[in-house]
Amino acid sequence: MTPSKFDPAFALVHDGLDPLPAIPLLVGGPPSAETIFTIHCVVEITQRSCGEAALIALNTGLDGDRLAEANTKTPTIVFFDLPDSAGRGLLLAAKVPIVLVSGGFEQTARYCMAARDFDMVQAAQLVSQSLCCLAPLRHHSSVRRVQVDRTTSIPDWIDEVASWLGLQRNDWQAERLQMLVAYADWATVGAAIDGIVPHSRIPAAPQDIDAASSDLLFNAMAASYDYDPISAVFWPASLILKPNGSAMAAGAAIPLVGPARLLTYGPYLHLPAGRWTACYQFIVDEHPAGNDIEFDVMSGGDVLVSNRVMLENSGKYGFECSFEIAEARLPVQMRAILAEGAIGGLFEPLGISLRRDELSG
Amino acid sequence: MSKLALLPRLHRQPALATPAAEFARGGARQIVVDGLCKSYETPLGPKQVLNGISFAIGPGEKIAVMGRNGAGKSTLIRLIGGVERPSQGTIQRGMSMSWPLALGGGFEAAMTGYDNIRFIARLYNRPIRETIERVDDFAELGSNLLLPVRLYSSGMRARLAFALTLAIDFDCYLIDEVLSVGDQRFHRKCHEALFVERKDAAMILVSHDINIIREYCSIGLVLKRGYGKVFDDLDLAISIYDTL
Numbered sequence: 311m312t313p314s315k316f317d318p319a320f321a322l323v324h325d326g327l328d329p330l331p332a333i334p335l336l337v338g339g340p341p342s343a344e345t346i347f348t349i350h351c352v353v354e355i356t357q358r359s360c361g362e363a364a365l366i367a368l369n370t371g372l373d374g375d376r377l378a379e380a381n382t383k384t385p386t387i388v389f390f391d392l393p394d395s396a397g398r399g400l401l402l403a404a405k406v407p408i409v410l411v412s413g414g415f416e417q418t419a420r421y422c423m424a425a426r427d428f429d430m431v432q433a434a435q436l437v438s439q440s441l442c443c444l445a446p447l448r449h450h451s452s453v454r455r456v457q458v459d460r461t462t463s464i465p466d467w468i469d470e471v472a473s474w475l476g477l478q479r480n481d482w483q484a485e486r487l488q489m490l491v492a493y494a495d496w497a498t499v500g501a502a503i504d505g506i507v508p509h510s511r512i513p514a515a516p517q518d519i520d521a522a523s524s525d526l527l528f529n530a531m532a533a534s535y536d537y538d539p540i541s542a543v544f545w546p547a548s549l550i551l552k553p554n555g556s557a558m559a560a561g562a563a564i565p566l567v568g569p570a571r572l573l574t575y576g577p578y579l580h581l582p583a584g585r586w587t588a589c590y591q592f593i594v595d596e597h598p599a600g601n602d603i604e605f606d607v608m609s610g611g612d613v614l615v616s617n618r619v620m621l622e623n624s625g626k627y628g629f630e631c632s633f634e635i636a637e638a639r640l641p642v643q644m645r646a647i648l649a650e651g652a653i654g655g656l657f658e659p660l661g662i663s664l665r666r667d668e669l670s671g
Numbered sequence: 672m673s674k675l676a677l678l679p680r681l682h683r684q685p686a687l688a689t690p691a692a693e694f695a696r697g698g699a700r701q702i703v704v705d706g707l708c709k710s711y712e713t714p715l716g717p718k719q720v721l722n723g724i725s726f727a728i729g730p731g732e733k734i735a736v737m738g739r740n741g742a743g744k745s746t747l748i749r750l751i752g753g754v755e756r757p758s759q760g761t762i763q764r765g766m767s768m769s770w771p772l773a774l775g776g777g778f779e780a781a782m783t784g785y786d787n788i789r790f791i792a793r794l795y796n797r798p799i800r801e802t803i804e805r806v807d808d809f810a811e812l813g814s815n816l817l818l819p820v821r822l823y824s825s826g827m828r829a830r831l832a833f834a835l836t837l838a839i840d841f842d843c844y845l846i847d848e849v850l851s852v853g854d855q856r857f858h859r860k861c862h863e864a865l866f867v868e869r870k871d872a873a874m875i876l877v878s879h880d881i882n883i884i885r886e887y888c889s890i891g892l893v894l895k896r897g898y899g900k901v902f903d904d905l906d907l908a909i910s911i912y913d914t915l
Contacts, residue, residue, distance in 0.1 A: 599898035
């Protein structure tokens, strides 16, 4: 077998990039078991049909060089899960077929917790980053969106994946049969995922308190990030971090007495590029002397907006501000800072709601 | 000066006499400030300077009062010293308490330094000759004590006030940034007399000097916009004050 089996269209010369004859397919998706299984199958079919195959990641930094290096005689599958705006530009400019695997927030986050030994906050951070980075690709005409159906039979699945590579059954009949034999233990895609991808078996129901809280969290996050487009997001208090790095417990209040200091930060979640309005909701109590609290929004290392408010009465408040997110790959945090020493008072974060005012990127 | 002219001023003296009178009555050996409030009428309406300040100190305890300018520190000292009356709340003085050091007022400006010393000595029931000698020795005002106090510079008044305070030997001293007045030599002398020779006395000390607070005080009262909180952890109080 040789790479010549691939559709010659893959060797197109296109704007901004040299021809990429050795790259038959770009495959991406959130860091889920389904995405990993899909990439696994793409690589295996390429390997069986061509005799060899390589796999490289396209993420950030020097992605153009990576694509050029990958463009050797060895058929190379490029995969991506966190492409920044430059990376997405390269993907679309390459004019190589792009397959984007869909994935839900909760399932992906649970897989990340198991496979990467993440806590629920780390998992939420990674999944939000991936979904926001992938969001601009969802509706692009050159992108094929794929929903991995766990009930699909293995032969159907293999044929479908092969078709993305421009392969018909006749093109690789013998290798296809060998692959079906190799996968004979699994009747369906779901069974194959569970058999091939480590940690893919996700508990069906919460088993303990941590699992129950992650269930609540991921459901809330799914309500924000599983929508298309992502335009209204709520970051619950359990994602807001205390200065010691731990997440806020539900209903927990921070005593304000003490010197000026950072009260909360994080959650280092991600937002698609665009104009956003955020509202940091909180309760303050028992502060007759009043307290100055500063709120700021940061994307990466840049402060996007910063404001200070004097709170003289107990009650429930929302601090609202607008800002522009230029790069979805950079984490966003909203900090609450006690701007001057306090002799009393309590501060209880309730969460941060975000509304996307303009689409961009 | 006629006696009639002096009368209105003498009527103001109960403010200074109150602590002494309360001391004479005896009671628990501590100063208890409870729910102290003070407001002033201004052209813009009543201005609340202090709101529900409460704390207590016993013999030998030293409390630092910290806060930004306008937080109500000097008002609190004047209320505790009896120079002004609170709008609300009580002050129980179970120890003899000085008038606020660094307070320029309280002297009869028309009277000489000597006469003021005699007056204060009588007021606090101290031997007059001994008190004069102690004040003269400490204040180093010499023949200036023969002049009316109105002719004194602010530094001279501060020296006279400080020397008188020390001569009376109070159980508790109210100190409002007194260490910032006078020249360096007098400054050191005050420091020695107050903090070394009277190290067993109680003190309510207003100061912006963190080093002095840290060295001599054991607890801190932080005032913020008229409200206050006492901290047994002095370092915490200082860290709050540092960022007010």
